[in-house]
Amino acid sequence: MIEVENIHKSFGDTHVLKGISTTFEQGKTNLVIGQSGSGKTVFLKCLLGLFEPEQGNICYNGKYYADLSTDQRRDLRQEMGMVFQGSALFDSMTVEGNVMFPLDMFTRQTKAEMQDRVDFVLERVNLIDAHKKFPSEISGGMKKRVAIARAIVMNPKYLFCDEPNSGLDPKTAILIDNLIQEITKEYNITTVINTHDMNSVMEIGEKILFLKDGFKEWEGTNKEIFKTDNEAVTNFVYSSELFKKVRQMYIEERN
Numbered sequence: 001m002i003e004v005e006n007i008h009k010s011f012g013d014t015h016v017l018k019g020i021s022t023t024f025e026q027g028k029t030n031l032v033i034g035q036s037g038s039g040k041t042v043f044l045k046c047l048l049g050l051f052e053p054e055q056g057n058i059c060y061n062g063k064y065y066a067d068l069s070t071d072q073r074r075d076l077r078q079e080m081g082m083v084f085q086g087s088a089l090f091d092s093m094t095v096e097g098n099v100m101f102p103l104d105m106f107t108r109q110t111k112a113e114m115q116d117r118v119d120f121v122l123e124r125v126n127l128i129d130a131h132k133k134f135p136s137e138i139s140g141g142m143k144k145r146v147a148i149a150r151a152i153v154m155n156p157k158y159l160f161c162d163e164p165n166s167g168l169d170p171k172t173a174i175l176i177d178n179l180i181q182e183i184t185k186e187y188n189i190t191t192v193i194n195t196h197d198m199n200s201v202m203e204i205g206e207k208i209l210f211l212k213d214g215f216k217e218w219e220g221t222n223k224e225i226f227k228t229d230n231e232a233v234t235n236f237v238y239s240s241e242l243f244k245k246v247r248q249m250y251i252e253e254r255n
């Protein structure tokens, strides 16, 4: 579980995060949504420990980040997996080389142990024949699977995903969302996903945090978001014609 308590983050005179408090539970897919510039990436970087808030605190399974020593912070960092926007694979490494990288860097496992773990996670993300391929030889959806395999290879307690669906067609995007949700439940991970994708909100939004201008404007579940009267949320969610029609149908069905 991650508990965020009243965090503020500024860059010079720009006050980006303005007192955000929330809780992300273990085994749930937690989504952070909001318009461009609302502070989602800065927020995710605070969760990752890449930015330290000037005020407030973040608590990881009972441990306050501010109280941790440098060594404890490094240990915590190794409990975090990250799926970057655009996958961020190393082009010069094969698929298995990419997935093995964190094990090679941070563990003392033997080559055989690392290979077993890599084979296991690649199978878990349904990539069986791609071990020896390079990123340039596989599709965008497969790259995301490799990025997910690399993010979970160290058995993380926390999984952070920045726009995991960017650049994918809607069908592949749903498969990737479902894979992240399955893995979250299977390994009881605390997962936080930054997204713009309303399909993700509908499909896997067990908890949704809506940011607006650096404030927490709203939070709730995917069932609640379609019923809320919060104007900022509805303007965001129903910005497309398709979703406006879905809402209309929902209201008509209720009446």
Ligand SMILES: Nc1ncnc2c1ncn2[C@@H]1O[C@H](COP(=O)(O)OP(=O)(O)OP(=O)(O)O)[C@@H](O)[C@H]1O
Pocket (backbone or CB within 6 Å): 011, 014, 016, 034, 035, 036, 037, 038, 039, 040, 041, 042, 043
């Ligand atoms: N390192 C930085 N230095 C100064 N300002 C920054 C820095 N990082 C982000 N900002 C500012 O913080 C604000 C929020 O940016 P952020 O990237 O978190 O938005 P976002 O919600 O993730 O947007 P998008 O959906 O477009 O990725 C922006 O005004 C941005 O210019």
